Amino acid sequence: MSARVTMRDVARLVGMSPMTVSRALRDDPTVSKTTRAKITQAAQQMGYVYDTTAQAFRTQKSGFVAVTLPSLNNANFAETFRSLSDDLETTGLQLLLGSTNYSVQKEEQLVRQLLARNPEALVLTGGFHSQTTRDLIKAAALPVVEMWDLPENPLGHIVGFSNADAMTPIVDHLVQTGRRKLAFVGASEGSDMRGAERREGVLEAARRHGLPKVTIIDAGPAPVSMRHGLAAIERLSREIAQFDALVCVSDPVAFGCLSALQRMGLRIPDDIAVTGFGHFEVAKISNPQITTMNVEAGRIGREVVSVLGGVFDNATNTPMRVDVGRTMIHGGST
Amino acid sequence: MSARVTMRDVARLVGMSPMTVSRALRDDPTVSKTTRAKITQAAQQMGYVYDTTAQAFRTQKSGFVAVTLPSLNNANFAETFRSLSDDLETTGLQLLLGSTNYSVQKEEQLVRQLLARNPEALVLTGGFHSQTTRDLIKAAALPVVEMWDLPENPLGHIVGFSNADAMTPIVDHLVQTGRRKLAFVGASEGSDMRGAERREGVLEAARRHGLPKVTIIDAGPAPVSMRHGLAAIERLSREIAQFDALVCVSDPVAFGCLSALQRMGLRIPDDIAVTGFGHFEVAKISNPQITTMNVEAGRIGREVVSVLGGVFDNATNTPMRVDVGRTMIHGGST
């Protein structure tokens, strides 16, 4: 177990100072070509490995951007993460990822853990956090972006959309196609804030249209997916026939509902309409295809990087507020 | 912009040495109860945040475990990651995650990036890597676990299963139920190594049974999902009727195929059988349910942590080899 090769060792070999080695390895233009060549060659030969930890310590810059996501197993969040990491690559920043599993409690713990790593920025999914989390973040005094949401009192920058408003076109469309007895299928109260906003958006839109009270079907605590949609409908059994449209919090839930309804022999959309949210792959592949709302998950990631770029460059801290678009996708389920 | 609060500052406030503060904050039992209480209280009040970077630098331990996954948007890999991070939590280690997007090229770049952070261990998905990647890893001389595979020449420890062998029960089952003209639907050659192994497993099993040559249906470069399965079948159109069973590389692909077949008016399993792999949610929700092979993704993560625990504790480096089980799940699609 030989000791680590450091810049000092490389310097000694080429007969120069560690400082010059440092500059050479960082492509500092003040180093002469010959020197640089000699140094890189020596470094290679000695098996020198650059010590990011020491750099991070010395410069007080970790090179990390911390990100929280409610869940990894979600095509939309995964896509946001991917575009984030792709676009961040050129900047040399690394993503430090954590998953909250839709729990405000877990988020607090996670944020604490992430902040201990001195990230240069923090990207949170959603605009709802515990007071402690907010305090921690404020004390850390680092750039913050909240995404996938459009909170009233943001912690910093925002890249997202109003989950409530996003439901309006869906309800409008259902009403236009003659549906009146709506039910909303989503996660239990308090477990998924964006889902709750979507629910409120549906209730509000229904009120505006003068529809009868929308029934809330609880699919269980978040994350809710296909199986929870299916189970919720199976629990209701024939009672489901009293509704003429099921507005679901997400496409996987909608697909679960669709499947359960079909197993019961109901015809979609003739007997009952079903809508989803998020333009997941399953919405396009199911029979019939599910009417849904597309949110450009990739664009959210890219916009976040662009916001961060502005923050790092200008050091201006005027909070940005990027409202990304949504597009309704019509399927055969309505 | 006030300067960072350090242990020195906390020490000054309570009239003790930084050393005692360090010990108190790490719950060193040699610190008296009163002192600890005073220190933690002062730290809290001053908004002290522990500097992990400095600690990592000083102790030469990053506290990181690096993990590569082919894709985040995959219920199985997401589950493995979740169990990994859950089980690692008690050890105080942080996961540093990167996604290779099923590219050996990208993996190389990613491994380089991750190794620069001095992780204490490296967890890779799959047993196939570029020579450069292998060299990089060997030079780094850190504990390595390859998972989701059972390579012949592992880099270190293994937690996985043979993707080829895992297909045998599926082919056996198809043969037993009278199917003989099989096609395999998967990603293009060279883009998904575990998928390729599954394909070889199917070919081999078919040979053993004396079946006619299995047709390979190329669903495009990895990652392949629902839409690729659907598109592949749509491209073949009525030619698909020559097969009596479609063996798919994964459940999402199988669901795409199933959906395409149903859109063409074929009946599953009467006209053609469909099998998947991975026991994804969609296999249980689709109509009919898809016959699949369950791999305990969560268990893989837990076993990896257990292997790492052994490595860190004993410092013994005898390579472990954990073969996790698989269970066939029968659905109505066969």
Add this chain to the structure above:
DNA sequence: TTGAAAGCGTTACCAC
């Protein structure tokens, strides 16, 4: 139970 000194590997800053 507590403290002093030293140093982890790098780079900012200034000098030449």
Add this chain to the structure above:
DNA sequence: GTGGTAACGCTTTCAA
């Protein structure tokens, strides 16, 4: 174009 010095915040080691 290159080098010397000091320092980032913490913990190991030894001493009291």
